[in-house]
Amino acid sequence: MKKIAIQGTKGSFHDIAAHKLFPDEAILLICCAHFQDVFDAVKADSQIIGLVAIENTIAGSLLQNHELLRKSQLQIIGEYKLRISHCLVCLPDEDWKDIVEVNSHPIALMQCQEFLDSHPSFKVVEAEDTAKSAEMIKKKNLRGHAAICSKAAAEIYGMKILQEGIETNKHNFTRFLVIADPWMADDFRKDKSINKANIVFSLPHTEGSLSQVLSILSFYNINLTKIQSLPIIGREWEYLFYVDIAFKDYLRYKQAIDAITPLIKELRILGEYEEGKSSI
Numbered sequence: 001m002k003k004i005a006i007q008g009t010k011g012s013f014h015d016i017a018a019h020k021l022f023p024d025e026a027i028l029l030i031c032c033a034h035f036q037d038v039f040d041a042v043k044a045d046s047q048i049i050g051l052v053a054i055e056n057t058i059a060g061s062l063l064q065n066h067e068l069l070r071k072s073q074l075q076i077i078g079e080y081k082l083r084i085s086h087c088l089v090c091l092p093d094e095d096w097k098d099i100v101e102v103n104s105h106p107i108a109l110m111q112c113q114e115f116l117d118s119h120p121s122f123k124v125v126e127a128e129d130t131a132k133s134a135e136m137i138k139k140k141n142l143r144g145h146a147a148i149c150s151k152a153a154a155e156i157y158g159m160k161i162l163q164e165g166i167e168t169n170k171h172n173f174t175r176f177l178v179i180a181d182p183w184m185a186d187d188f189r190k191d192k193s194i195n196k197a198n199i200v201f202s203l204p205h206t207e208g209s210l211s212q213v214l215s216i217l218s219f220y221n222i223n224l225t226k227i228q229s230l231p232i233i234g235r236e237w238e239y240l241f242y243v244d245i246a247f248k249d250y251l252r253y254k255q256a257i258d259a260i261t262p263l264i265k266e267l268r269i270l271g272e273y274e275e276g277k278s279s280i
Helices: 013-021 035-044 063-072 106-111 113-117 130-140 151-156 182-189 209-219 250-263
Strands: 002-007 027-032 048-056 075-083 087-090 101-104 123-126 145-149 160-164 173-180 196-202 223-231 239-246 265-273
Touching: 002 013, 002 035, 013 027, 013 048, 013 075, 013 173, 027 035, 035 048, 035 063, 035 173, 048 063, 048 075, 063 173, 063 223, 063 239, 063 265, 075 182, 087 151, 101 106, 101 130, 106 113, 106 123, 106 145, 130 145, 130 151, 145 151, 151 160, 173 182, 173 265, 182 265, 196 250, 209 250, 250 265
Parallel strands: 002 027, 002 048, 075 265, 101 123, 101 145
Antiparallel strands: 048 173, 075 173, 087 145, 087 160, 196 239, 196 265, 223 239
């Protein structure tokens, strides 16, 4: 049985992604209130793997998780890209005319902004989690409240679905990273074709330092799929660069890393893994 720590509860998109990632395995979910708790759970027990959202095609990057990953010393061992579709749900005996307040995670609310704008009478209130919002409404019998969550959460908590597919962009995907103790990473990666990596580094505050690094990666046929910069606290105008790279030749990738190492500072490889699949 796989033990997987997620942010959120049963029926959350983290839960859905975990089961899609390991469709033929029994899963023991470790539900955490916050992302920090996920990292703490994995560090406390090397048999636990974590699943954390890292970016969304509408809302962008979850910057806090970049930093949590860097500071944790855990390794990325995989990824999964989940199609996100939101529902508006309420208590079974209520309907549209009864709804005065909508609760959900702030990212979910952002993804459904066009729908919410079309219902200006709804009071929008941020909550800890999508599925948790549905669970709370049902458990406390909060009349007049609706939640934005997955269809799975609505079914789990016995909620009525008022409307499906309320997300603004129908090409709404979230990318999740699988994280593990470095000592266990090789076991999880066995029999995988490693063709993707995440690295983080800082640069000397000199002209052209970033362009030199990017030119070398290009020379080695390394594809940059994402680059994200975050300021280094206490070091004015210096940044950490989080870079996702894809490659076909693992040896060329290692040669590229060796080639850029003299030009950069504080290089860390956050993980090497096989590019993840996307849900339909």
